[in-house]
Amino acid sequence: MPNLNRHRGIRTIKSFNISDGPQTRGKKATMKDLWSIRMRASKTAVSPQSPVASQKEIHISGAEGIYEKSEIQEVVKKYIERALNHPRGKADKIIITIEDIKQEPKTITALPVATIKNTMPGEGKKMARGLLQSSGVSKVAIDRAFELIKKDGMRGAAIITAEKGNRLDPDRERGIRVSRLGITKPALKGLSSRLSRHGINTGTVKEALVLASKVSSCGHVIAELCVSDDPYYTTGYVASKAFGYLRIPNIKSEGSRSGGRAFFVKEGIDAEGIIEYLERLPAIIEKVSLCKGMVSLDEILNRSHI
Secondary structure, three states: OOOOOOOOOOOEEOOOOEOOOOOOOOOEEOOOOEEEEEEEEEEEEOOOOOOOOOOEEEEEEEEEEEEEHHHHHHHHHHHHHHHHOEOOEOOOEEEEEEEEOOOOOEEEEOOOEEEEOOOOOOHHHHHHHHHHHHOOOOHHHHHHHHHHHHHOOOOOEEEEEOOOOOEOOOOOOOOEOOOOEEEEHHHHHHHHHHHHOOOOOOHHHHHHHHHHHHHHOOOOEEEEEEEOOOOOOOOEEEEEOOOEEEEEOOOOOOOOOOOEEEEEEOOOOOHHHHHHHHHHOOEEEEEOOOEEEEEOHHHHHOOOOO
């Protein structure tokens, strides 16, 4: 949702020449010396009763983006500062990965954005459940996702089948991490302008939208649920091709460190193919969609917001 900042910093790219011809999930952008920069920060929690046997690595922060070579030093500095100044605590281990992107990035379109009207604590979770069910996710699968989020022990996202609620990601502690994603400068400028009209032009919202848009661009993903593990950020989201990127205030209580992501997928799909697409295939947002402010749940269900 991880916290909504956990997965990624936003990347901007100066310009691309877009190739002609149809593509199955979007066109490909011409590379221009692009690099993937990823940061993960954690700290070790030690039990005083058994300091060796009970050590546990706790996720603190994460960020990621696709950048040009000239931006590497500046971005790395920003990511380190972020890791050392996070509401979840001070990290004692920071891992920075800098990788040359050799594969042509695909261009995708950002999901439409809206915020659901909700001022009542505790109502957000109910709204999320309703939206997921309307997207075609079963109660069993939704329950499984919220159970995992409540445990707060997973570093990445879970892949859950939408009907039976089976979990498909092979590493249950790590989950999967959506990676190699960014947004062009013209698209980011347009997105920032649209979000500013509704007072939500923040790094948190933009980073989450970029990630959710890549996830949604995978044909086998039906919907995504995200709850931030930041104790002071209580707005989560549900994202899908059917409804767009929907921010849900009060999805959890303030002070709660529980959080996580779940991707609901079709039954009988190839999990390895989904993981390959989400983790390894570079994707860049080239176009943005409609951004609305506060809307009612009925407007969402009637799709009048998109």
